[in-house]
Amino acid sequence: xxxxxxxxxxxxxxxxxxxxxxxxxxxxxxxxxxxxxxxxxxxxxxxxxxxxxxxxxxxxxxxxxxxxxxxxxxxxxxxxxxxxxxxxxxxxxxxxxxxxxxxxxxxxxxxxxxxxxxxxxxxxxxxxxxxxxxxxxxxxxxxxxxxxxxxxxxxxxxxxxxxxxxxxxxxxxxxxxxxxxxxxxxxxxxxxxxxxxxxxxxxxxxxxxxxxxxxxxxxxxxxxxxxxxxxxxxxxxxxxxxxxxxxxxxxxxxxxxxxxxxxxxxxxxxxxxxxxxxxxxxxxxxxxxxxxxxxxxxxxxxxxxxxxxxxxxxxxxxxxxxxxxx
Amino acid sequence: xxxxxxxxxxxxxxxxxxxxxxxxxxxxxxxxxxxxxxxxxxxxxxxxxxxxxxxxxxxxxxxxxxxxxxxxxxxxxxxxxxxxxxxxxxxxxxxxxxxxxxxxxxxxxxxxxxxxxxxxxxxxxxxxxxxxxxxxxxxxxxxxxxxxxxxxxxxxxxxxxxxxxxxxxxxxxxxxxxxxxxxxxxxxxxxxxxxxxxxxxxxxxxxxxxxxxxxxxxxxxxxxxxxxxxxxxxxxxxxxxxxxxxxxxxxxxxxxxxxxxxxxxxxxxxxxxxxxxxxxxxxx
Numbered sequence: 001x002x003x004x005x006x007x008x009x010x011x012x013x014x015x016x017x018x019x020x021x022x023x024x025x026x027x028x029x030x031x032x033x034x035x036x037x038x039x040x041x042x043x044x045x046x047x048x049x050x051x052x053x054x055x056x057x058x059x060x061x062x063x064x065x066x067x068x069x070x071x072x073x074x075x076x077x078x079x080x081x082x083x084x085x086x087x088x089x090x091x092x093x094x095x096x097x098x099x100x101x102x103x104x105x106x107x108x109x110x111x112x113x114x115x116x117x118x119x120x121x122x123x124x125x126x127x128x129x130x131x132x133x134x135x136x137x138x139x140x141x142x143x144x145x146x147x148x149x150x151x152x153x154x155x156x157x158x159x160x161x162x163x164x165x166x167x168x169x170x171x172x173x174x175x176x177x178x179x180x181x182x183x184x185x186x187x188x189x190x191x192x193x194x195x196x197x198x199x200x201x202x203x204x205x206x207x208x209x210x211x212x213x214x215x216x217x218x219x220x221x222x223x224x225x226x227x228x229x230x231x232x233x234x235x236x237x238x239x240x241x242x243x244x245x246x247x248x249x250x251x252x253x254x255x256x257x258x259x260x261x262x263x264x265x266x267x268x269x270x271x272x273x274x275x276x277x278x279x280x281x282x283x284x285x286x287x288x289x290x291x292x293x294x295x296x297x298x299x300x301x302x303x304x305x306x307x308x309x310x311x312x313x314x315x316x317x318x319x320x321x322x323x324x325x326x
Numbered sequence: 327x328x329x330x331x332x333x334x335x336x337x338x339x340x341x342x343x344x345x346x347x348x349x350x351x352x353x354x355x356x357x358x359x360x361x362x363x364x365x366x367x368x369x370x371x372x373x374x375x376x377x378x379x380x381x382x383x384x385x386x387x388x389x390x391x392x393x394x395x396x397x398x399x400x401x402x403x404x405x406x407x408x409x410x411x412x413x414x415x416x417x418x419x420x421x422x423x424x425x426x427x428x429x430x431x432x433x434x435x436x437x438x439x440x441x442x443x444x445x446x447x448x449x450x451x452x453x454x455x456x457x458x459x460x461x462x463x464x465x466x467x468x469x470x471x472x473x474x475x476x477x478x479x480x481x482x483x484x485x486x487x488x489x490x491x492x493x494x495x496x497x498x499x500x501x502x503x504x505x506x507x508x509x510x511x512x513x514x515x516x517x518x519x520x521x522x523x524x525x526x527x528x529x530x531x532x533x534x535x536x537x538x539x540x541x542x543x544x545x546x547x548x549x550x551x552x553x554x555x556x557x558x559x560x561x562x563x564x565x566x567x568x569x570x571x572x573x574x575x576x577x578x579x580x581x582x583x584x585x586x587x588x589x590x591x592x593x594x595x596x597x598x599x600x601x602x603x604x605x606x607x608x609x610x
Contacts (some may be wrong), residue, residue, distance in 0.1 A: 068501065068504065068505050091507070092507045095505065095507030096506075099505070100501075102498045102501075102502065104498060107498040107499065109499055110517050111605065112520040112523075121506070121508070125506055125508045125509075126506075126507065157604075
């Protein structure tokens with residue numbers, strides 16, 4: 001499988017938000033570099049976890065891949081086609097193949113539509129299924145597929161719980177038979193018990209349809225459970241990208257180490273004895289990121305070179321890491 | 327949408343009794359206006375000098391005015407003019423408000439900037455000035471009144487709709503619809519419009535009353551529907567005011583009708599708003 005051609009390939013993606021000042025003559029005084037040179041691939045049927053603190057640019061990356069946020073630089077290649085600058089019309093067939101699952105299950109579904117209409121809407125947009133009855137039948141099949149009762153199709157969104165709504169959102173995405181789901185923190189708004197159910201649903205759907213996931217999250221336990229490979233982001237850059245087992249067994253980047261060390265262990269005695277790696281200070285702003293390695297002001301192992309030179313992502317076989325000290 | 331099925335009408339009469347009463351009131355006045363020719367016992371301008379300023383009686387239900395015209399007949403004919411002016415100008419106003427508000431609020435940026443500055447410029451003119459200008463060019467009459475009032479109220483109300491659109495636009499379901507590749511028209515008509523219906527309905531129902539009242543003021547200035555055509559506003563501000571102490575029925579008859587119609591539209595609008603909101607299902 002590692003030698004399959006990638007389904008999604010992102011190369012040097014940058015998303016910068018210009019900052020303007022001045023009342024009469026507006027001029028650009030800087031840019032928030034939300035995503036600053038990110039590259040990764042997602043193979044068919046694979047799950048790539050994208051982790052990092054809030055504000056590190058992981059959601060913006062997801063939006064840029066969907067072309068819901070314009071890329072400032074770089075390329076987004078989906079199934080061999082460069083879609084970075086595709087027109088709206090040229091993008092349509094790709095919109096069908098990439099779908100997004102949202103964090104907030106309460107905001108992602110139109111409260112004025114029945115569940116059947118919500119699930120059928122993508123089919124109408126993409127002319128899947130000819131008649132109303134056909135689309136309704138398919139909506140009911142999809143409801144059953146995500147673990148809801150088909151007779152719930154006539155209800156409105158407010159009658160459902162958070163977990164049920166997330167299932168409806170998944171059914172809507174599946175109605176287009178996509179190849180890639182971009183899941184932006186899909187379980188972080190749910191109760192822990194519900195999270196497990198939704199994660200299991202994601203896994204069974206992947207087995208059944210060969211879906212690929214770009215799984216954006218900050219919950220490291222969920223990401224570990226879901227992902228084949230994991231990319232760690234810090235301040236708009238990927239600092240380490242590795243297979244799941246390799247990363248969790250031997251994180252190389254100091255930031256990855258600190259991130260993984262922050263996972264609490266359910267056993268209080270082990271928890272008390274586990275090594276602590278503390279990262280001090282706050283995440284610097286993306287408007288004026290630190291020179292050299294962006295992590296160096298907070299890095300416990302920072303050397304002189306770290307402030308001077310920006311480390312590149314180096315491939316070390318199983319893992320790729322952007323750090324001078326590895 | 328649920329509104330297209332007759333289900334909401336059934337639910338109106340089952341769950342929203344007050345709203346149903348409002349609808350009936352409006353329909354009764356519309357009926358009176360449309361069939362005034364058959365319903366009115368006297369002609370609208372039929373004068374009777376011997377029966378001047380008679381109080382309500384079996385012959386003249388709402389009394390007579392200073393020219394001996396039957397007030398009941400005039401109120402019936404007035405329903406035609408006032409309710410038609412009210413409903414049609416408010417409809418035009420709401421349509422303009424919704425169109426401008428959606429375009430301005432949804433597209434934002436330069437479009438929003440442009441539309442809002444035009445709205446600012448328009449609202450800085452007193453509507454009276456605009457109406458005087460129009461009337462002096464094409465003369466007084468009902469179509470002019472409806473057009474100008476519809477335009478003026480419509481442009482003013484677009485601010486409210488714009489605000490509602492901006493708050494609805496930020497919802498992730500709009501994002502979801504865009505990201506599935508749906509066209510802008512679909513986003514606007516299937517998602518934005520249904521979700522801004524509460525302020526739209528409130529805007530419409532308050533505008534009906536507003537238009538009728540402004541029309542009465544215009545009639546008073548001689549800029550409205552010219553006398554002797556019987557509009558409620560004209561009756562209130564003309565003979566109604568002059569003979570307020572000698573013959574209070576002159577003001578009461580059109581005034582109470584006006585109150586009833588505005589009240590009916592308002593409670594019906596509120597009920598409709600609740601009925602169209604799926605979250606309000608089963609509530610009373």
